[in-house]
Structures are given as structure tokens and as C-alpha cells.
Amino acid sequence: MDIFANLALGLGTALSPYNLLYCFLGVFLGTIIGVIPGIGVLAAISMLFPITFHLEPTAALIMLAGIWYGTTYGGSTASILLNIPGSPSSAVTCLDGYPMARQGRGGVALLMTTLASFGGASIGIVVLTSFSPVIAKYAIYISSAEYFALMLLGLVAAATITNGSAIKGLAMVVLGLLLATVGMDSQSGAQRFTFGNLELMDGLSIVALAMGLFGVSEIVASVRRIHPGDVDPKSATWAAMKPTRDDVRRSWVPLFRGAGIGSFFGAMPGTGPSLAAFMSYAVEHRMSRTPERFGKGAIEGVVGPESANNAADQTAFIPTLSLGIPGSPTMALMLGALMIHGINPGPNLISEQPGLFWGLVMSFWIGNLLLLILNVPLIGLWVRLLMVPYRMMYPAILMFICIGAYSVRYSPFDVFTVLGFGMLGYAMRVFSLPPAPLLLGFVLGPLVETHFRRAMIMARGDAMYFLERPFTATVLALTVAVVVWSIWAGLRRRARDKSGLLDQ
Amino acid sequence: MRLPATTAMALILSAGIAHASDFPSGNVTIIVPYSPGGSTDLVSRQLAVDLAEIWGVSVIVENRPGAGSMVGTTALSQADPDGRTLLVNTAAASTAPAIQSLPFDAETDVTPIKLLGQSAYVMVAGSGVESDTMSEFLEEAAASPKFFATAGVGSSSHFAAELFLQQAGVEGDIIHFSGGGDANTNLMGGHADIYVSNTASVIPYVRNEQVKALGVLGPQRDALLPDLEASGELGIEGININAWLGMFGPGGMDPDLVARIDADVSTAMQSDGFQALLENNFIVGGESSPEEFAAQYLEEMQLWRDLAEQRGIEAN
Numbered sequence: 001m002d003i004f005a006n007l008a009l010g011l012g013t014a015l016s017p018y019n020l021l022y023c024f025l026g027v028f029l030g031t032i033i034g035v036i037p038g039i040g041v042l043a044a045i046s047m048l049f050p051i052t053f054h055l056e057p058t059a060a061l062i063m064l065a066g067i068w069y070g071t072t073y074g075g076s077t078a079s080i081l082l083n084i085p086g087s088p089s090s091a092v093t094c095l096d097g098y099p100m101a102r103q104g105r106g107g108v109a110l111l112m113t114t115l116a117s118f119g120g121a122s123i124g125i126v127v128l129t130s131f132s133p134v135i136a137k138y139a140i141y142i143s144s145a146e147y148f149a150l151m152l153l154g155l156v157a158a159a160t161i162t163n164g165s166a167i168k169g170l171a172m173v174v175l176g177l178l179l180a181t182v183g184m185d186s187q188s189g190a191q192r193f194t195f196g197n198l199e200l201m202d203g204l205s206i207v208a209l210a211m212g213l214f215g216v217s218e219i220v221a222s223v224r225r226i227h228p229g230d231v232d233p234k235s236a237t238w239a240a241m242k243p244t245r246d247d248v249r250r251s252w253v254p255l256f257r258g259a260g261i262g263s264f265f266g267a268m269p270g271t272g273p274s275l276a277a278f279m280s281y282a283v284e285h286r287m288s289r290t291p292e293r294f295g296k297g298a299i300e301g302v303v304g305p306e307s308a309n310n311a312a313d314q315t316a317f318i319p320t321l322s323l324g325i326p327g328s329p330t331m332a333l334m335l336g337a338l339m340i341h342g343i344n345p346g347p348n349l350i351s352e353q354p355g356l357f358w359g360l361v362m363s364f365w366i367g368n369l370l371l372l373i374l375n376v377p378l379i380g381l382w383v384r385l386l387m388v389p390y391r392m393m394y395p396a397i398l399m400f401i402c403i404g405a406y407s408v409r410y411s412p413f414d415v416f417t418v419l420g421f422g423m424l425g426y427a428m429r430v431f432s433l434p435p436a437p438l439l440l441g442f443v444l445g446p447l448v449e450t451h452f453r454r455a456m457i458m459a460r461g462d463a464m465y466f467l468e469r470p471f472t473a474t475v476l477a478l479t480v481a482v483v484v485w486s487i488w489a490g491l492r493r494r495a496r497d498k499s500g501l502l503d504q
Numbered sequence: 505m506r507l508p509a510t511t512a513m514a515l516i517l518s519a520g521i522a523h524a525s526d527f528p529s530g531n532v533t534i535i536v537p538y539s540p541g542g543s544t545d546l547v548s549r550q551l552a553v554d555l556a557e558i559w560g561v562s563v564i565v566e567n568r569p570g571a572g573s574m575v576g577t578t579a580l581s582q583a584d585p586d587g588r589t590l591l592v593n594t595a596a597a598s599t600a601p602a603i604q605s606l607p608f609d610a611e612t613d614v615t616p617i618k619l620l621g622q623s624a625y626v627m628v629a630g631s632g633v634e635s636d637t638m639s640e641f642l643e644e645a646a647a648s649p650k651f652f653a654t655a656g657v658g659s660s661s662h663f664a665a666e667l668f669l670q671q672a673g674v675e676g677d678i679i680h681f682s683g684g685g686d687a688n689t690n691l692m693g694g695h696a697d698i699y700v701s702n703t704a705s706v707i708p709y710v711r712n713e714q715v716k717a718l719g720v721l722g723p724q725r726d727a728l729l730p731d732l733e734a735s736g737e738l739g740i741e742g743i744n745i746n747a748w749l750g751m752f753g754p755g756g757m758d759p760d761l762v763a764r765i766d767a768d769v770s771t772a773m774q775s776d777g778f779q780a781l782l783e784n785n786f787i788v789g790g791e792s793s794p795e796e797f798a799a800q801y802l803e804e805m806q807l808w809r810d811l812a813e814q815r816g817i818e819a820n
Contacts, residue, residue, distance in 0.1 A: 140693035184571055187680050189603050189657035198578050198607050202570035410568070450682075457679050458651065458695065 007129075010358025014366055019059050019359065026063035027367045030070020031374055034087050035077045035382045036400065052337045058356045060337050062363040068334075069121065069313040069364070072273060073371045076113040076306055077382050080106055084218045089273035089309040091214060091436055092281045096294060096301030103297050107240030108247060110383075112299060113306045114375040116255050120307030121368045123259035124266065124314030129361055132318050132350075144454040145466055149475035151448045154275060156479050157282040159437045160486040169437045172428075176441020177448070179204060186450045187457075199413040208405040208414040209442060212421025213428075213435045215401050219394055220426050241379075247299050254284050254304035261304075262311030267318040273309035278440055280308035314364055321349055321357060527587050527764055531562040534751075535591040537576025539569045543704040543785065547620065547749060548592040550781055554772035572600040572658045577752075581608035585615065585757040587765055592620065592751050594702065595660040598801055602808035603658045603817055610805060613755035616798040617762055618769045619790030620749040621782055623703040624726040625664045628715040630691025633698065638719030638733045641698075642672065649675040653687040653696035656680055660747060661687070661701040663808050664721060666815050668700060672740045691715050702747030703729075703786035721745065728786045745804065748790070750797060762794050 013019060045064055052060035075087030080097035093113065100109040155177075159169035182193045183203030194200040243251075258280040265276035284304040285294045294301050320331040350357045375382070386393075405414045428435055459465030467473045532555070536548045545567065552563040568576035573596045583589035591614075601610035608614075627638060633650065635641040644650070652669070654662035657680050669676050679696050681687040684705035690696045692714045699706065700721065709715045720726045721743045723736035735743050751769060753762070772778065773789055782789055792800070811817070 140689055143693065143695045184657070186682070187657065189572075191605075196607075198571070198575065202575060410566070454679055454695075457677055460677070 003129075006354060006358045007362065009354060010360075010362035013058060013355050013359030014062070014362035018056070019062055019363060020366065022055065022059040022063040023066050023363045023367050024370055026066020027070035027073075027370050027374065030067040030072075031074035031371065031382065032385075033067065034071035034074020034090075035385055036397070057338060058359050061334060061356070061360055062367075064334055064337055065317070065360060065364070066367045069310065069367065070371060072306075072309050072313050073114065073117050073375050074382065076117070076302075077110065077375075077379075078386065080109045080113065080302070081383065081386050082218075082222075084222075085214055089277050089312075090306070091274070091439070092277040092305040093302055095281065095436075096296070096298045099295065099297035100299070100302065104240075105297065108243045108299070109302055110379055111241040111376065112243055112247065112251060112303055114372065114379075116251070116258070116303040116306040117310040117375075118368055118372050119255045120259045120262055120310035121314055121364070123256070123307075124263050124311035125361065125364050125368070127263040127267075127311070128314050128318055128364075132322050144451040144458065145469055145472045146475070148448060148451040148455055149466065149472040149479070151444050151451065153475050153479045153482070154279060155437075155441060155444055155448070156482050157279065159441075160282075160482060166486045166490060168433050172434055172437040173441035176438040176443075177445040179209070179438075180442045180445025181449070186446065187453050199411060203446070204442075205405065205411075205414045205417055206443060208417035209421050210439055211401045211405055212418040212423075213425040213439060215397070216418060216422025217425025217429055217435070219397060220422065221429055223394065241376075243299075250299050251303045254280075254300040255307045257283060257287075258304035258307030259311040262308030262313075263315045265308075266312030266315030272316055273312040274443070275440070276312035277305035277309040278436065280304040317360075321360075527761055528559050528561050529586070530588060531564060532559065532588050532590065533564045533566050535576045535580055535589065536565055536567050537569060537573035537591065537593055537596075539567060543702075544592055544594055544749065547778075547781060550775075550777050551592070551620070551769070551772055554775045554778060555768065558768050558772055571604065572596055572656055574600050574604055574606060577610075577614065578607055580752060580754055581613040583754045585754040585761075587753060587757065587761050590617070590751055590753055590765070592749065594750075595745075595748050595804065596658070597750065597752065598804040599660050599663045599808050600658045601805060602663070602812045609755075611802060615753040615755055615757040615762060616750060616801045617753050617757075617794055618751040618766050619792050619797040619800070620751060620769070620773065621787040621790050622746040622748045623785070623787045624729060625660075625700050625721040625745065625747050626703055626706050626710075626729070626732065627668070627698060627700045627718045627721065628688075628691065628706045628710060629698055629718050630696065630715055631694040632691075632696075633716075633718075635718065636716060638735065639738050641718050642674065642738065645674045645676060649677065650697040651695075652676050652678050653690055653699040654678060654680050655684045655687050655701065655705070656682065661699065661705075662817075663811060664700040664745070664747075665698070666817060667743055667745070667811055668721060668735070668740075670811065670815060671742045672735070688715055707786055726786075728788070745807070748800075749787070750790070750801070766794050 014023065045067055052064060055063070071087045072089055075085060075090035076093045076097065079085045079090045079093040080101050083094050083098040085091040085094055097109045097113070100106060155173050156170075159173040160166045180203065182200055184191055184194075184201050191201060258276075261280045261283060262273070262276040265279060266272065281301055281304060284298075284300045285291055288294065288298070288300060290298075316331055317334075320334060401418060402415050405418045406412065425435055428438075455465065456463070466476060534548050534552055534555075536545050538544050545565070548565050552565050556563040568579050570576070573593050576591060577593065577597065577600075580589060580591040597610075597614075627641075629635065629641065633641065633644065635644045652665040654665055656662065661684070662678065662680070665676075665678060668674070676698070679690075681690055681696070684699075684701055687696070687699045687701075688706065688709045691699055692709075698718075699715070706715065706717070710717045717729070717732055719733040719735060719738075720729060721735050723734065723744055725732065725734045725737070751765075753765070779789075781787075790797070
């Protein structure tokens with residue numbers, strides 16, 4: 001296979017004026033959708049999906065993909081300046097991005113995020129291009145036992161990353177897991193906690209849960225707190241964006257690490273940019289020699305996850321395009337766009353539609369370059385979007401949230417779900433319970449359970465099956481190590497606090 | 505705004521009755537009870553294009569996935585029976601009610617309108633199976649029990665697998681996956697062994713040589729897939745079912761209206777696009793009358809209810 005001929009073909013396709021226009025349109029829309037909190041990428045792509053019927057399949061896919069990764073760029077802007085994640089995968093960016101903005105370093109955070117996004121995406125594209133066939137081949141051999149172990153590790157790591165108590169984090173993961181059991185049991189079809197309500201048969205809506213927990217509760221909390229002057233227009237000037245030498249020194253390793261984590265989780269079916277961002281944050285926090293800076297404006301906590309989620313955005317196309325398995329509802333829509341045009345996704349896609357596959361891959365480069373331009377020199381425009389007076393912003397965002405929640409499955413019930421989780425989110429805020437582990441538990445809950453039960457069926461009921469598989473056993477051991485480590489770290493911190501008190 | 509009493513009266517009266525002659529009085533919605541991009545979605549979108557031309561109104565495809573197609577079907581059962589809300593579903597329409605307790609009566613609250621196409625149930629095997637034919641497989645499965653993948657609890661692939669296990673007297677474990685694509689992929693990876701489903705959801709993978717077709721379920725070989733052994737010729741009796749795609753309306757539709765829609769859909773099915781879609785997926789276009797389709801629907805639902813009882817498949 002001549003990779004250069006393929007890349008040249010792709011570049012030729014992606015640079016045709018028609019495709020270029022739709023690439024720009026995609027990333028531009030994506031950035032707007034990302035910046036404005038409340039409208040998710042899924043809602044946006046579903047709304048624009050019908051337009052793609054009238055486009056060439058390549059252009060359609062280029063545009064939808066542009067919206068997809070463009071949102072991740074834009075999403076961090078609201079996270080940093082408002083502490084409201086513009087998109088779910090940039091929720092982690094709030095943790096350290098917002099404190100940076102509060103310290104007047106919002107501009108630095110914005111610039112570094114964009115650079116990290118670009119770096120992560122570039123590495124993701126390289127992985128997509130070179131390892132696509134290999135990773136796809138391996139992915140189908142990963143069995144339920146391995147998925148279960150990996151996800152368990154993800155959950156435990158996420159629960160213990162919170163700066164507050166690890167117990168609270170774990171409690172929220174468990175709450176998330178419990179909420180995820182609502183609906184039809186995947187293995188027996190039994191209805192759990194549905195109270196005979198058909199709307200609950202498919203479980204609580206992830207979109208509604210996330211929007212309520214993060215969006216509504218943030219708005220309720222901010223109504224009294226945030227004043228129009230809160231977004232510092234100066235954060236978007238060149239001077240405010242100049243990172244210190246220390247920032248750069250701290251950033252480049254997390255960038256590469258994040259890109260690696262993101263590339264891995266993006267390619268795995270069932271996981272995605274949000275989990276990648278969480279994992280990257282957990283890893284940076286753990287690896288840091290100064291973990292106490294996290295949550296208070298540590299640049300590593302911004303760069304790592306942003307690099308990870310953008311890398312994952314790109315590698316998410318590996319299972320989608322090479323196996324025809326969408327890792328997320330958004331990817332399913334992309335596949336839908338292909339099938340509408342009579343293109344069957346699957347391992348033969350790359351050989352049968354080289355123009356489409358390589359054109360799409362090359363459009364990622366172009367799209368990311370466009371995003372770099374949109375997000376660095378034009379950042380002022382997006383910041384201004386956030387400076388619209390709050391009395392006008394709040395109702396608009398709330399309306400978008402409701403439309404977003406409603407439009408996923410045209411269900412008014414989901415709008416009430418948003419309301420319910422908005423109240424829960426506010427209550428959790430009051431008691432300083434972290435919402436992110438809850439979300440992760442909720443997202444991974446059904447997967448963890450399904451994979452565990454499938455593995456148990458395959459083992460015909462023998463739990464030792466997990467320990468007999470070397471990879472699974474290693475990951476499970478690692479999970480235990482993380483738990484032990486956080487208990488030990490907690491005890492040590494407590495001992496240090498005590499001796500500190502004695503010194504005084 | 506005040507309406508004259510007579511106008512208001514006329515509006516109320518006309519709203520209650522839907523006549524075949526004035527159909528369609530506005531845009532028509534076709535509910536697809538699955539996510540966008542699947543085979544049912546594809547067929548429905550093609551149909552929507554052709555029907556829009558015939559009826560001269562917009563025909564909108566609305567995806568209402570969930571609960572093994574029953575979320576969309578519930579929405580249908582609650583719509584007015586004026587022909588402006590329709591639904592396209594697979595044989596899941598008759599399997600899902602066998603194990604789920606539903607907020608509507610699957611026998612009376614939906615009206616079967618048109619059988620769009622039928623295909624054989626094809627049995628495919630993944631990398632964990634050595635046999636190349638169904639007869640070899642029966643021996644292999646007798647020696648070591650196999651895992652049967654399904655596209656979900658209560659899906660037609662679930663019931664087809666259960667029916668095969670029962671009639672063939674074979675031991676096997678059922679593993680549920682989250683859809684046909686997921687099931688096929690797990691076969692490739694060797695995480696499950698066998699998947700029994702309609703042609704549209706297995707043929708693409710057979711063509712790519714990712715899974716191998718062992719045979720078809722039924723008394724004799726399928727005319728479109730003559731190379732595949734039929735379960736009937738191996739002495740497995742009592743399997744006489746086909747996978748299908750059909751159009752439904754809400755319960756209590758006027759028979760004249762059903763006949764009108766049946767005729768128009770039959771015309772739409774003759775379009776080149778629709779015919780190509782059928783051919784590519786080894787589906788035979790449906791020709792039975794609405795009455796025959798309704799009878800088939802009820803008969804299969806009873807078959808699956810009985811099977812669910814005998815095999816102890818229950819949701820609650």
C-alpha cells in the first residue's frame with residue numbers, strides 16, 4: 001500500500017473548493033456550538049443531519065466531522081471563562097481552567113488549550129492514519145473481561161482524582177452506577193426502577209443528566225454570583241495570552257501523554273473523548289510532583305485533558321470507519337450519513353472508497369489548522385459571545401438546554417429530567433459533592449455491567465476467569481493499587497496536617 | 505379568535521373521521537423505531553422519498569429508538585389512526601411483545617398494513633467455530649456447547665436462536681449484544697460463536713468473509729441463497745419462519761384507508777431505488793394483502809409467546 005499516494009489523493013479531495021467550504025462551515029459551526037454552553041454536539045449534528053442528504057457524501061462527512069472536533073475546541077472556552085463545560089468532554093477543563101481565569105490567567109489558559117488541542121489532534125490524526133488498520137484488527141479481539149477491567153480502572157481512577165475526599169468521589173461514582181441501572185436490563189430484559197413508565201424503559205437520558213447536572217446547576221449557582229464583568233475581555237489580548245516559560249516547561253509532557261491516552265481511548269469502542277479527558281487528568285494529577293496545585297489553576301490539568309479529548313476525537317473514527325462500529329451516538333450519526341448515500345461502512349470502506357476515507361482524514365488536518373486560526377487570532381470574537389449580558393444569556397442557554405434535551409428523542413420527559421438533575425446538581429454543589437464522577441459512573445455503568453455479565457456467561461459462571469487472563473488480571477491489580485494508594489495518600493496527608501498543627 | 509359555530513362543528517366532525525378519499529390531508533410521518541443508519545432506517549428513507557412523490561406531501565422519517573423497537577411502537581399506538589403516522593418495523597414487532605409488558609395491546613392497538621419484504625433467517629458463525637455448514641455445526645455444538653449472539657433481548661435474532669436451540673435439541677448459551685453490528689463484530693473476535701438474523705444484517709459481513717454463513721432456518725433452501733443448507737433438510741422440524749419488514753399504522757384504522765395506503769406503498773416499492781435495496785440485501789418484496797400480513801403478524805406473535813413460555817424467557 002502506497003501511503004503517500006493515498007495521502008496525496010486525500011489532500012486533493014480535501015482541498016477541492018467544495019469540500020474546503022464544508023470543512024470551514026463545519027469547524028465554524030462546531031466552535032460556536034462548543035462555546036455556547038447547553039447545546040451539545042449530538043443535538044447540533046442531529047439538527048443538521050437532514051442537510052447532509054443534499055450534499056456529496058464526502059462533503060457531508062467532512063462537515064459533520066468538523067462540527068464534532070470543532071466543538072471540542074470551542075467547548076474549552078466556556079469551561080475556562082465561565083466554569084460551564086461547553087461540551088461534555090471539556091468538563092474536566094473547568095477544574096483547572098476556571099481557577100486560572102480567576103487568577104487573571106484566562107488568556108494563557110485559552111492559548112495553551114488551543115495549542116494542546118491542536119497538538120493532541122495532530123497526534124491523533126497521525127495515529128488514525130498509520131495505525132488505523134492495526135488498531136482496528138486488535139480491537140475486535142478485546143473481550144468483555146478486558147473491557148470490564150479497563151472500565152473498572154477508569155471508574156476508580158476517576159473517583160479518586162477529586163481534590164476533595166476520595167470517599168465522596170467513590171460515592172458519586174456509585175450513585176452514577178445506580179442511576180444507570182434505571183431501564184431495561186440488557187441481559188434479561190427485566191425492567192428496573194421504571195415504575196411502569198415507558199420513558200424510563202431506555203434509562204435516563206445522558207444528555208438530560210449531563211445538562212442538568214452541569215448546565216442548569218451552574219446557571220442557578222451563577223445567577224447571583226457572576227456579573228457581566230466576570231469575563232475579562234483582556235484575557236483575549238495577545239499580551240494576556242503569553243504563557244510564561246514555566247507554563248511551557250510544564251505543558252509539553254502532559255500534551256504528549258494526553259495525546260497518547262486520548263488516541264487509545266478514542267479508538268476503543270464505547271469509550272471516547274470524555275473518558276480520555278478524565279483519564280488524562282487523573283494521570284497528570286497522579287504523576288505530578290505538586291498534586292496540591294491541581295484544582296487551583298494547574299496548567300497541566302488543562303493541557304493534558306484538552307490534548308487527550310482532541311486526540312480521541314480523531315481516533316474515534318478508527319472503529320467507525322474501519323469496522324463500522326460507532327463508539328458513540330455521534331459516530332452512529334456519521335455512519336448514518338454514509339449509509340444514506342449507499343456507502344456500507346466496514347473494513348472494505350478504505351479500499352472501496354479511498355477518496356472518501358483519505359479525503360476525510362486529510363480534511364482533519366485542514367480543519368484543525370482552520371480551528372487554530374479561528375481560536376487564536378479570533379478568540380476575542382468567542383469571548384465577546386460570552387460577554388453578552390447574563391440576564392440575556394441565562395434564559396437563552398436554558399432554552400437551548402431544553403431544546404437540546406428534547407431533540408434527542410423528542411421527549412418532554414427528558415426536559416423534566418434536566419430540571420430534576422439541575423436541582424440535584426445544585427444540592428451536590430452545596431454539599432461539595434463532585435458531579436464529574438457521577439457522570440462517569442452513569443456513562444460507564446451500563447457498559448461495566450454488560451461486560452461483566454457477558455464475561456460471566458462466557459466463563460459459565462466461574463469468577464476466576466478474570467484472574468486467569470493475564471491482561472485482565474494486570475489491570476485489576478492496578479485498580480487495587482490505585483485504591484490502596486489513595487488510602488495511603490489520604491492517611492499521609494492527614495498525618496502531615498496533624499503534625500503541621502502541632503508545629504504551630 | 506372566534507370561529508363561527510358551524511365551522512367549529514365541521515372541524516370537530518372532520519377531525520374524528522379519516523377518509524381514504526381525502527388522504528393524505530397533510531404531511532405524513534414514518535416512525536422508525538431504531539437509530540438512524542440501520543437497515544430498517546435505510547428502507548424507510550427510500551420509501552419516504554417514493555411516497556412523497558406519490559402523495560404530493562412531505563413524508564418525514566422520525567427515528568424513535570429504544571426498548572427493542574417498542575418505544576417507537578408505543579408512540580405509534582398513541583397516534584390518530586388517520587394514516588398520517590405510520591411505522592416500519594422488523595419481525596421484532598412480533599417478538600418484543602412476547603417478553604415485554606407494554607402500555608398498549610400489541611394485537612389491537614396497531615394495524616398491520618403492508619409486508620414490505622421477507623428474507624430467510626441466516627445462521628452465521630465466527631472465528632470460534634470450525635464447521636463450514638450447518639450439518640457439521642450440529643455435531644460440533646453437540647460436542648461442546650456454543651455461544652449464540654443476539655442483537656438484544658427480545659429481538660428477532662434472540663427468538664430465532666432460541667427456536668433453533670429448542671427444535672434442534674442443541675445446548676447453547678445466549679449472549680445479548682447491543683445490535684446486529686455489535687453481534688457480528690463479537691463473532692469476528694471469537695467472543696461469541698453463532699448469530700442468527702435476517703439477510704440484511706449478516707450478508708455484508710459474509711461478503712467481506714468476516715463471518716461464514718452456515719445455513720438458513722426453514723423447511724427448504726432459500727431461492728436467493730441456494731448454496732446454504734436449510735435446517736429442514738437436516739431433520740430439524742418446526743421451524744417455518746422468515747425475517748420480514750412491514751409497515752404498521754395505529755390501531756383502529758379504516759379498512760378503506762388501509763387498502764389505499766397498501767396500494768400506494770405497493771406502487772412506491774416498484775421504484776428502482778427500492779428494488780435495488782431489496783436485491784442488495786437478498787430480500788424478496790412482500791406481496792401479501794393487509795389481511796394476510798395481519799394474520800402472519802398475529803400468528804408469529806403467538807408462536808413467540810409460546811416459545812418464551814417453554815424456554816423460560818421472561819422479562820419480569
